[in-house]
Amino acid sequence: MLQVPYLNLEAIHKPIRDELNGAYRGVMERQWFIGGEADKTFETTFAAYCGTDYCVGTGNGLDAIRLILLAYGIGVGDEVIVPANTFIATVLAITYVGATPVFVDANPDTYLIDVGKIEEKITARTKALIAVHLYGRAVDMQPIRKLAKRYSFKVIEDAAQAHGAKYHGEMAGKLGDAAAFSFYPGKNLGALGDAGAVVTDDAELAARVRAYGNYGSYEKYDHVYRGCNSRLDELQAAFLSVKLHYLDRWNEERRRIAETYAAQIKNGKIILPRMPENREEHVFHIYPVLVDGREDFITYLRDNGVGVNIHYPTPIMKQKAYEEYCGEAERYPVTNRICAQEVSLPLYPGMTEEQIDWVIACVNRYEKKI
Numbered sequence: 001m002l003q004v005p006y007l008n009l010e011a012i013h014k015p016i017r018d019e020l021n022g023a024y025r026g027v028m029e030r031q032w033f034i035g036g037e038a039d040k041t042f043e044t045t046f047a048a049y050c051g052t053d054y055c056v057g058t059g060n061g062l063d064a065i066r067l068i069l070l071a072y073g074i075g076v077g078d079e080v081i082v083p084a085n086t087f088i089a090t091v092l093a094i095t096y097v098g099a100t101p102v103f104v105d106a107n108p109d110t111y112l113i114d115v116g117k118i119e120e121k122i123t124a125r126t127k128a129l130i131a132v133h134l135y136g137r138a139v140d141m142q143p144i145r146k147l148a149k150r151y152s153f154k155v156i157e158d159a160a161q162a163h164g165a166k167y168h169g170e171m172a173g174k175l176g177d178a179a180a181f182s183f184y185p186g187k188n189l190g191a192l193g194d195a196g197a198v199v200t201d202d203a204e205l206a207a208r209v210r211a212y213g214n215y216g217s218y219e220k221y222d223h224v225y226r227g228c229n230s231r232l233d234e235l236q237a238a239f240l241s242v243k244l245h246y247l248d249r250w251n252e253e254r255r256r257i258a259e260t261y262a263a264q265i266k267n268g269k270i271i272l273p274r275m276p277e278n279r280e281e282h283v284f285h286i287y288p289v290l291v292d293g294r295e296d297f298i299t300y301l302r303d304n305g306v307g308v309n310i311h312y313p314t315p316i317m318k319q320k321a322y323e324e325y326c327g328e329a330e331r332y333p334v335t336n337r338i339c340a341q342e343v344s345l346p347l348y349p350g351m352t353e354e355q356i357d358w359v360i361a362c363v364n365r366y367e368k369k370i
């Protein structure tokens with residue numbers, strides 16, 4: 001039986017193995033491992049890719065969000081608006097700095113933050129909103145920017161799943177005041193380990209983020225903030241520079257697979273994600289379908305050699321770590337439904353036509369047991 005893993009990083013890395021080995025050898029020759037040539041090169045090229053003035057490498061995506069919040073001085077007593085439907089890291093960053101997350105339910109068509117439900121959540125304490133381009137789909141930013149201007153709060157993008165996604169011709173990363181990226185290996189642009197970055201046009205913010213991630217210092221042994229250690233290392237930067245070169249190609253391949261799924265999956269029991277009007281808005285980090293009776297569907301697919309994943313099985317408000325929000329969990333019905341029914345189908349660059357066809361055939365043949 002044909003096997004289709006949920007994700008196959010070998011299919012992504014094998015064709016560029018020599019280049020990645022070359023990147024490794026370059027770092028070994030220089031014997032400089034943090035804050036050197038490779039970091040500078042990647043930061044410059046990634047900022048240019050996003051169309052921003054600055055890029056600051058971080059240790060991972062969670063830190064990228066956290067460092068932005070710290071650098072803006074957001075903390076205890078401040079509120080940060082955040083979609084209820086997101087990966088937990090977005091919310092961990094908010095509570096790490098002592099601020100309070102204020103959840104907004106998901107839009108039933110896009111599964112992203114429901115833009116029409118934001119204004120009612122704004123208070124005098126609102127200091128920022130984190131727009132999460134979840135699944136690789138750009139959030140509708142225009143109304144958010146308007147609200148941000150009217151109520152004067154910062155707009156931070158969590159672009160961890162959306163490298164290369166565009167909104168009205170502009171790149172994710174360029175759509176708010178500052179943006180956080182993750183380069184976790186499975187992301188659309190992934191390192192060979194943990195890595196992240198902040199991009200922004202704000203020179204002062206960029207400098208503060210760098211200082212906060214470098215023990216709170218602008219200059220060695222001169223500590224202005226109670227910072228932390230969260231930096232991009234040379235090896236990961238060198239690998240990322242190699243892979244950045246392929247990002248647009250890979251994203252196009254992802255879109256093509258998603259479009260094939262959208263055109264050929266026909267099963268009344270499976271709800272497919274709504275495609276965006278402009279295909280550039282989506283880079284399909286994830287292809288989320290909704291299924292009533294998810295366990296049955298997942299078992300069936302696994303029995304047929306198809307690996308799947310769930311993004312995400314439990315709403316944040318129902319996690320032990322956030323049990324004080326448990327009481328309000330039912331106020332986010334769309335998020336609850338997505339968490340109860342979501343199944344992510346395999347989708348990655350290097351998937352063969354045969355594998356794509358097999359996923360489609362299996363999903364189309366699925367019949368729910370009564």
Ligand SMILES: *Cc1c(COP(=O)(O)O)cnc(C)c1O
Pocket residue numbers: 060061062063086087089090132134158160161181182183184194195196
């Ligand atoms: C992956 C991810 C993060 C966290 O990134 P790490 O590099 O794993 O810390 C944050 N937000 C979203 C939406 C993510 O998918």
